[in-house]
Structure formats: structure tokens, C-alpha cells
Amino acid sequence: MLLAPIIWVLTVVIMYFFAAKVWWFPPPINQHGLAYDEQFMRTLVITGIIFFFAQFALGWAIFRYRDDGRRASYSHGNNKWETIWTSATAILFVGLVLTGTRIWVAVHLSEPDPNAIPIELMAKQFAFAFRYPGPDGKFGATELALVNDSTGNPFGLSDKDPAGKDDIVSASLKVPVGKPIKLIMHSRDVIHNFFVRELRLKQDIVPGMEIPLYFQADTPGTYEIPCSELCGLGHFQMRSTMQVMAEADFEKWKQEQAANK
Amino acid sequence: MSSPVVHAHHAPQGFIRKWVFSLDHKVIGIQYYFLALFSVLVGMSLSLLMRFHMIHPDAKVSWFAHLWPTAAQGGIMTPELYLSLMTMHGTIMVFFVLTTAPQSGFGNYFLPIQIGAEDMAFPVLNMLSFWTTLIALVVMVAAFFVQGGPPLAGWTGYPPLSGIGPLAGPGEGLGQTLWIVSIAIFCGASLMGAINFIATIIDLRCQGMSLMRLPLTCWTWFVTAILGLLGFAVLLAAGVLLILDRSAGTSFFIPGGLLVSDQILNHKGGSPLLWQHLFWFFGHPEVYIAILPGMGVTSQVLSTFARKPIFGYRAMVYAILSIGFLGFLVWGHHMFMSGMSPYSAMAFSVLTMAIGVPSAIKTFNWIGTLWGAKIHFTTAMMFALGFVSLFVTGGLSGIFLGQPALDLYFHDTYFVVGHFHMIMGVAAIFGMFAGTFYWFPKMYGRMLNETLGKIHFYVTFVGVYAIFTPMHYLGIAGNPRRYSDFTNFDFLGRLLPVHSFMTQAAYGTAAIQILFFINLFWSMKYGKKAPMNPWNATTLEWTVPSPPPFDNFGGQHPVVNHGPYEYSVPGAPRDYIMQNDPVDVHAE
Numbered sequence: 151m152l153l154a155p156i157i158w159v160l161t162v163v164i165m166y167f168f169a170a171k172v173w174w175f176p177p178p179i180n181q182h183g184l185a186y187d188e189q190f191m192r193t194l195v196i197t198g199i200i201f202f203f204a205q206f207a208l209g210w211a212i213f214r215y216r217d218d219g220r221r222a223s224y225s226h227g228n229n230k231w232e233t234i235w236t237s238a239t240a241i242l243f244v245g246l247v248l249t250g251t252r253i254w255v256a257v258h259l260s261e262p263d264p265n266a267i268p269i270e271l272m273a274k275q276f277a278f279a280f281r282y283p284g285p286d287g288k289f290g291a292t293e294l295a296l297v298n299d300s301t302g303n304p305f306g307l308s309d310k311d312p313a314g315k316d317d318i319v320s321a322s323l324k325v326p327v328g329k330p331i332k333l334i335m336h337s338r339d340v341i342h343n344f345f346v347r348e349l350r351l352k353q354d355i356v357p358g359m360e361i362p363l364y365f366q367a368d369t370p371g372t373y374e375i376p377c378s379e380l381c382g383l384g385h386f387q388m389r390s391t392m393q394v395m396a397e398a399d400f401e402k403w404k405q406e407q408a409a410n411k
Numbered sequence: 412m413s414s415p416v417v418h419a420h421h422a423p424q425g426f427i428r429k430w431v432f433s434l435d436h437k438v439i440g441i442q443y444y445f446l447a448l449f450s451v452l453v454g455m456s457l458s459l460l461m462r463f464h465m466i467h468p469d470a471k472v473s474w475f476a477h478l479w480p481t482a483a484q485g486g487i488m489t490p491e492l493y494l495s496l497m498t499m500h501g502t503i504m505v506f507f508v509l510t511t512a513p514q515s516g517f518g519n520y521f522l523p524i525q526i527g528a529e530d531m532a533f534p535v536l537n538m539l540s541f542w543t544t545l546i547a548l549v550v551m552v553a554a555f556f557v558q559g560g561p562p563l564a565g566w567t568g569y570p571p572l573s574g575i576g577p578l579a580g581p582g583e584g585l586g587q588t589l590w591i592v593s594i595a596i597f598c599g600a601s602l603m604g605a606i607n608f609i610a611t612i613i614d615l616r617c618q619g620m621s622l623m624r625l626p627l628t629c630w631t632w633f634v635t636a637i638l639g640l641l642g643f644a645v646l647l648a649a650g651v652l653l654i655l656d657r658s659a660g661t662s663f664f665i666p667g668g669l670l671v672s673d674q675i676l677n678h679k680g681g682s683p684l685l686w687q688h689l690f691w692f693f694g695h696p697e698v699y700i701a702i703l704p705g706m707g708v709t710s711q712v713l714s715t716f717a718r719k720p721i722f723g724y725r726a727m728v729y730a731i732l733s734i735g736f737l738g739f740l741v742w743g744h745h746m747f748m749s750g751m752s753p754y755s756a757m758a759f760s761v762l763t764m765a766i767g768v769p770s771a772i773k774t775f776n777w778i779g780t781l782w783g784a785k786i787h788f789t790t791a792m793m794f795a796l797g798f799v800s801l802f803v804t805g806g807l808s809g810i811f812l813g814q815p816a817l818d819l820y821f822h823d824t825y826f827v828v829g830h831f832h833m834i835m836g837v838a839a840i841f842g843m844f845a846g847t848f849y850w851f852p853k854m855y856g857r858m859l860n861e862t863l864g865k866i867h868f869y870v871t872f873v874g875v876y877a878i879f880t881p882m883h884y885l886g887i888a889g890n891p892r893r894y895s896d897f898t899n900f901d902f903l904g905r906l907l908p909v910h911s912f913m914t915q916a917a918y919g920t921a922a923i924q925i926l927f928f929i930n931l932f933w934s935m936k937y938g939k940k941a942p943m944n945p946w947n948a949t950t951l952e953w954t955v956p957s958p959p960p961f962d963n964f965g966g967q968h969p970v971v972n973h974g975p976y977e978y979s980v981p982g983a984p985r986d987y988i989m990q991n992d993p994v995d996v997h998a999e
Contacts, residue, residue, distance in 0.1 A: 151788060152869070153788075153793060153796060153797075153869075153872075156869070156872070156873065157800055160800075160873070160876050164804075164876070164880050167880075167884055168884075172884070173884040173885065173887060173888045173906065173909060174884075174887055174888060175820075175887060175888070175889070176889070176902070186816065186817070186819065186820065189814070189816055189817060190811070190817060190820075193810060193811055193814070193817065194811075196810075197807040197808075197810050197811070200803075200807060201803065201804065201807050204774060204778070204803045205800060205803060205804075207778050208778055208781070208796070208799055208803070211778055211781035211782055211784070211786075212781070212786065212796060215717070215781055215782065215783060215784040215786050216786050216788070217785045217786055217787055217788075220785060221785065221979060221986075222717065222718040222719045222783060222784050222785035222978065222979040222986070223719065223783035223784075223979070224719070224720065224978075224979045224980055224981055225719070225720065225722070225783065226720050226721075226722070226723070226724060227720075227721075227722045227723035227724065227725075227776070227779065228722075228723075228779070229723075231775075231779070232723050232726050232772070232775075232776075235771065235772065235775045236726075236768060236771075236772055239767065239768050239771040239772075240765070240768045243764040243765075243767045243768065243771075243810065244761060244764050244765070246764070246810065246814070247760050247761060247763075247764045247813065247814050248761075250814045250815075250816035250817060251757060251816070252816075253816035253819075254753065254756065254757065254814075254815045254816040254819075257816075257819065258753035258756075259753050259754070274670075275579075275580070275671070275672075294668055294670055294675055295675065297670055338668070338669060338670045338671075339571065339579070339669055339670065339671040340569075340571045340572040340575075340579060340671075341569055341571070341572065341683060343748070343823065345889075345891070347820070347889040347902070350819055350820050351819055351820075352748050352818075352819050352820060352822050352823070353748055353750070354748050354749050354750050356683050356684065356749070356750045357571055357666050357668070357669055357683060358666020358667065358668065358669075358681070358682065358683065359666075359683075359684075359750050361750050374900055374901060374902060376889075376891050376894075376900055376903075377891070378822070378823045378824070379569075379823060380494070380564065380565050380569070380572065380893045381572060382491075382494075382563070382572060382579060382580040383489070383490045383491035383494060383563065383580050383581060384490065385490075385494070385895075386490060386893075386894035386895045386896055386897075386899060387490075387899040389899055389900060
């Protein structure tokens with residue numbers, strides 16, 4: 151009996167914190183983020199309604215049908231209702247996932263922009279490194295044996311390949327605002343993960359695989375990149391940042407890096 | 412209406428044959444139950460240590476240093492120790508609690524009695540599967556104390572981290588090897604158990620116990636056994652391959668071109684994703700292995716104390732069967748972010764939504780069972796009602812995670828941790844509590860104390876909501892899981908008060924479990940004497956003495972004439988008709 155009001159109060163408190171948005175997403179920084187938030191809200195509203203009515207009905211049944219001397223009704227069920235709620239949930243759940251498909255297709259299955267700026271990501275226990283091809287637009291060849299983090303060569307750039315002479319290597323990600331980016335992701339030891347909350351994007355970085363990720367950031371600022379796949383004891387401090395800069399600043403930064411080499 | 416039978420084996424004499432190497436399904440069920448009880452204490456203690464570390468990462472606690480001289484040198488828990496606690500917490504809870512208690516514990520004890528058999532189909536196999544499980548547990552616990560520290564690759568053990576040995580960091584030496592060996596032994600034990608359950612249900616049902624008269628508990632044990640048979644076989648194979656990668660230099664899961672701790676590895680050509688496919692092919696059905704028996708117990712208990720037939724028995728059976736079938740087609744939803752083909756993600760997500768449908772049917776039917784009922788609020792009933800509430804909450808967060816688009820943010824955040832703890836953790840455990848309060852009188856011939864039981868229920872119910880609901884908010888804020896502390900990121904620092912609240916809630920909820928243990932052990936000796944059928948229930952276990960004699964039915968085979976949930980039948984002399992009552996009850 152007491153259980154009924156407890157269920158109702160818990161339901162209201164849980165829903166309050168979803169509505170009050172005390173702990174919430176950071177604002178999105180691109181179109182994808184806006185579409186993502188829309189899909190999230192759609193799902194939240196639908197599941198919220200189901201949550202409310204299911205918990206309320208449970209509480210109501212507990213309250214209303216407590217043993218007060220009446221006889222229980224004898225029924226083995228009702229096929230009409232069975233059919234109604236089976237089809238209703240099937241349509242609702244599958245429909246919901248279909249409305250989100252467009253977002254998934256845009257991230258992973260749409261025609262990639264051939265002019266996207268290529269940036270290579272190399273993840274290792276417990277740091278990210280980023281590489282830009284330099285003015286020649288080409289990444290230089292790398293060799294595993296040449297990798298040396300202490301001399302600032304996390305990619306193992308080889309002296310023998312002239313295309314690598316102008317490659318820029320950075321511990322943080324810098325991208326120009328409003329330009330399509332192609333992030334080419336590698337790991338050299340275990341599985342890591344690239345996650346930027348503001349981009350609403352996440353992708354595992356798997357050793358032995360080259361995984362491209364296309365995105366664009368429209369709001370300047372600095373955003374944190376937390377590793378989001380368990381990679382060992384330093385997982386919790388595997389951090390980098392993504393700095394979204396005006397295009398002129400981005401070009402200037404690249405020139406400075408090239409000059410400092 | 413009973414035919415005499417000769418029991419397959421005679422009642423054992425002597426302590427060893429009776430209580431240690433017992434062939435009696437009831438003793439084996441109790442052995443499993445206590446194995447799970449020990450494991451849940453270990454698993455819960457580990458979670459408390461984790462919750463402590465997350466909010467006090469730098470705290471010095473002298474006894475930490477005694478327990479783990481290297482991993483907690485000077486009493487300060489290292490990040491690797493945190494990850495080891497997490498790995499062991501997950502592994503012990505999933506394998507040795509959620510897989511053992513509801514299926515091997517209650518299933519072993521009550522399946523033969525509920526279907527009118529005097530034992531499981533293969534009593535020796537049954538004994539072997541228990542002792543093999545115990546060996547697996549010993550090996551798993553041993554991994555805690557070996558050189559190099561306990562494993563830290565999580566309960567999912569993803570290679571390369573779990574596959575390349577000590578180079579990958581502490582815990583990845585002998586500790587990780589023992590972890591895999593333990594899992595492989597456990598797989599063997601579970602396969603033996605699964606075969607036994609399936610054979611028992613198919614062959615040993617008494618006269619009149621048609622499939623559509625099986626109690627829903629038996630249906631869930633049956634489907635769970637099938638899931639175990641198919642799932643554990645695959646996990647066993649994957650585990651053997653992983654051991655070979657670690658110790659024989661093979662490369663099933665380890666690709667070429669790896670450089671770990673400044674050393675180039677010799678591995679070549681393996682696929683880290685292959686492990687994930689094999690693991691989750693087992694791992695997703697495992698979720699249903701944990702929750703299905705809880706659903707069965709909930710149905711049984713709701714019907715008993717609602718004094719009503721279960722709403723839509725056939726729909727419930729079809730829902731259990733379709734959950735079992737679809738459960739094998741959705742493993743890819745754990746891998747949306749893994750780098751597998753984005754096309755397959757879309758297929759997996761539609762199938763995942765499809766499995767939500769039978770789950771919703773079950774929920775509707777439970778509420779339908781309560782509608783028009785005459786509810787008796789026993790502690791068992793409270794836990795069954797709590798199960799329904801938690802199942803709704805935990806199920807609905809799955810609607811977010813089943814969409815690859817939304818998983819782009821939520822994957823590996825606390826949202827996931829909140830989701831699976833709600834549904835496969837606490838909902839399943841509420842199923843076990845319901846089962847314990849419902850069946851304890853039959854098992855021990857004494858009643859559990861209802862007042863202690865209700866206090867324990869209310870605090871636990873509010874407590875688990877307080878622990879696991881905030882995890883969803885943390886997930887929305889982007890908090891990654893498996894972080895040993897939150898001091899390295901600006902956005903995580905702001906979430907510390909939430910973590911702190913959850914830690915306090917965990918302390919309180921853990922503390923109230925003491926009440927359950929007191930109730931359990933006190934009532935075994937001093938509880939009120941239980942009659943044969945204290946709940947006026949209908950299934951066959953309530954037709955035999957409490958506790959049942961060695962061969963359950965005193966050498967007689969019962970004959971079943973009625974469905975399992977005939978409560979409040981109009982015109983019947985009492986408000987329940989037992990399954991073995993004569994066909995014409997009204998003539999009584």
C-alpha cells in the first residue's frame with residue numbers, strides 16, 4: 151500500500167530532474183548536434199510518457215486493488231488488449247528508431263566531402279596525437295620502428311620520405327570553424343575512443359583498423375576529448391582538447407608549427 | 412490418482428554424500444544459492460570500495476595497504492586497483508551471482524518439484540556442474556592475489572588490452588590469464604547445467620503437465636537453459652582462443668603493427684572486433700539469462716498474491732520464447748561505436764527495438780494481472796512489484812541506447828551503467844529476493860520474518876533508485892564510465908556532487924542488506940514453522956511437505972489436471988485450485 155505513493159513520488163522526482171536539466175548536455179556546436187538533440191528530446195518525451203503511465207498504473211493497481219475484502223476477478227486475459235498493446239509498442243519503438251536513422255546515415259553513410267581537411271589521429275596508452283599533412287597536402291610515410299614519443303615523433307615519421315618533411319604533429323586537435331574535417335583514426339596499442347561531447351560524436355579507435363570520421367564544428371571554442379574506451383590504468387586521464395578556431399587563426403597556427411620544426 | 416515409482420537413487424547416508432557431494436537437486440540448489448550469496452557479498456564490497464575511491468581518490472586507508480601491498484602502497488588506492496575492483500565486481504556479479512542464483516539455485520531446487528519429478532534428469536552431471544562452478548569461483552578469486560595484480564580489462568575483457576600480456580600494464584599478466592581460465596571453466600559448468608535443465612523439462616514432466624500447464628518459472632528456466640547452451644559454448648571457444656593469443660603466440664584477436672610500451676609485437680592479422688562479436692553473441696543472451704528467471708518468479712509471485720490467474724499466460728509464453736530467439740540477434744547493439752559496418756548497426760537496432768516488444772507485453776500483462784486483484788502485501792509480493800517498477804525504468808533507458816544515432820553520445824557513458832544496473836542488476840536481484848521470500852518456507856520449513864523483510868524491501872527499493880537513477884543524468888552530461896577519478900577533466904569536476912550522493916546511497920543500501928542476512932540466518936533456526944502451503948498457492952511444490960523429502964513426492968508421481976494459476980475460480984470451494992486437484996473440483 152505504502153508502495154503506491156513511493157512509486158509515484160519516485161516517478162515525479164526522476165522526471166523532475168530530466169525536465170530541470172540540472173546535469174545536461176553542453177550546447178551543440180553544429181547541425182548534427184542540433185539534429186541529435188532533437189532526436190534525444192523526441193525519445194525522452196515518448197519514453198517519459200510511457201514511464202509516467204506505466205509507473206502510475208502500477209501504483210494505482212497497488213492502491214486500488216489492495217485486499218479490502220472484495221473477491222478478485224477471474225480472468226485469463228484479453229486477446230484484444232494483447233493485440234493492441236503489442237502492435238502499439240512495435241510501431242512506436244520501430245518508428246522511433248527509424249526517425250533517428252537519418253542522423254546515423256549523415257554521420258556514417260553519406261557521401262564524404264572530397265574537400266574535407268584530412269587530419270590523422272594516433273591514439274596510444276594514454277595520449278592522443280594529431281597530424282596535419284602540411285602545405286603539400288600529403289602525409290609522409292611512417293615506420294613503427296621510428297616511433298619515439300620523447301623526441302616528439304609519435305607517428306614514426308620517416309626522414310626518407312620528402313612528403314613527411316612538412317607534416318605537423320600536435321598533442322591537441324585544432325580545426326578551422328565551419329570547415330568539413332576528415333579525422334583518420336589509428337591506434338597503435340589497444341582500443342581507445344574519440345569523443346567530443348559538443349560534437350555529439352563518438353568512435354572507437356581500433357588497432358589494425360583505419361577508421362575515418364567526418365564532422366564539422368561551427369562554434370569557436372575549446373572542447374575536451376575524454377578517452378571513452380577502457381585502455382588501461384591511465385584511461386581516466388587520457389585527455390586532449392579540440393580547439394575550433396577562425397580559419398585565419400588556424401592557418402597562422404599551422405605556419406607557426408611549420409616554422410618551429 | 413498416483414502411480415508408484417522407484418526412485419533413481421536411494422536417500423544418501425552420511426554427511427559427505429548428503430551435504431557435500433550430493434546428487435539431490437535440492438541440496439545442489441542450496442549449494443548454488445550459497446555460492447551466489449558469498450559472491451554477492453564480495454561483489455557488493457568491491458562496489459563500495461569503488462564508490463569510495465571515486466569520491467576520495469587520494470584518501471589514505473591503512474587496511475588497503477594490508478590487502479594490496481603493491482596496488483595500494485601506503486594505503487592509497489591506485490587507478491589500476493580501481494580498475495581491478497571494477498573488473499572483478501562485474502565478472503563476479505554477472506557470472507557467479509546473476510547466472511547462478513536465479514537459474515542454478517532456484518531452478519535446481521524447484522524445477523523438478525514444479526514439474527512433478529523426483530530429481531533432475533542427470534543427478535551426477537548436476538553435482539559436477541556445481542563443483543566445476545565452485546572451482547571457477549576459486550580460480551577467479553585467486554586472480555586477486557597473484558603477482559602482477561588482479562586483471563583490469565573489465566568484465567568484457569576486450570583484446571588487445573586483455574590479449575597481449577603484462578606489456579599492456581599491471582594486472583595483465585597471470586591475473587588476466589586466471590580470469591580467462593576461470594571464465595572457461597565456468598562455461599563448462601554452465602553447459603553441463605544447461606543440458607540437464609533442457610533434458611529435465613522435456614523428459615521428466617509428470618502426467619498431465621503439458622507445456623501449456625507449466626508454471627512460467629519453468630518456462631523461463633527452460634529458455635534460459637537454451638540460451639546458456641548456445642551462449643556459453645561460443646564464449647568457451649572465444650576464451651580458448653584468447654588464452655592461445657596470450658600464451659601460444661597466436662593472433663586471433665591481435666592485429667599486426669602494434670607498439671606497446673615501446674616494444675613492437677610479433678602478432679599479425681588478428682581482429683579485435685572478432686572478440687567483440689563472439690563475446691557479445693554470448694553477452695547479450697547473458698542479459699536474458701540473468702533476467703528471465705526473475706521474470707518467471709515475478710509472474711509466479713504476482714499471480715499468487717494477486718489471487719488472480721496470470722493475465723495472458725499464452726502471450727507470456729510466446730514473449731519468453733521470442734525474447735529467447737531475438738536475444739541472439741541483437742548482440743551488435745553493444746558494438747555501434749566499435750568500427751563495425753554502419754549498415755549492420757541499423758539492422759541490429761531494428762532488431763533491438765523488436766525485442767522491446769515482448770518485454771513490453773510482459774509488463775502490460777503483469778499490470779493486467781494486478782487489475783481487479785485482491786493483493787496480499789507479503790514481502791515476496793513487494794519485491795515482485797518492485798521488480799516490475801525497476802524493469803520499466805531499466806527497460807525504457809534501453810530505448811535510447813538501442814538507437815545507434817543516440818549511442819553516438821551515450822556509448823560508454825554512465826547512462827549505460829545506469830541502464831544495465833537497473834535492469835540486469837537490481838531488477839534481477841529483486842527477482843531473487845522475491846524468490847527467496849516466496850520459497851524460503853518450502854526450503855527450510857520456516858517462515859522469514861515479514862517485518863524485517865518489509866523494512867529491508869522499502870529501504871532497498873528507494874536505495875537502488877537513489878544509486879542508479881543519477882547515473883542517467885551523469886550520462887547525459889557525458890561522464891565516461893570506467894574512470895577511476897574525475898579530477899582530470901573540467902566538465903567532470905562539476906559532476907562530483909552527484910557521485911558523492913550516489914556513494915552515500917550505496918553505503919545506505921548496502922548497510923540495510925545486513926537486515927536481510929540476519930533475517931535469513933535467524934529464520935532458518937528460529938522462524939515461525941511453515942505449513943505445507945503457506946501462501947495458498949497452486950503449483951506442485953506446495954503439495955509436498957516443507958522441506959520436501961528426499962525424493963520429493965514420497966515415491967508417488969503426481970498427476971496434473973489444472974493450469975498453473977487457477978486463483979479465484981468462480982464456484983470453486985477455495986480461492987485457488989491446485990494443479991493436482993481432481994478434475995471436478997466442485998465435487999469436493
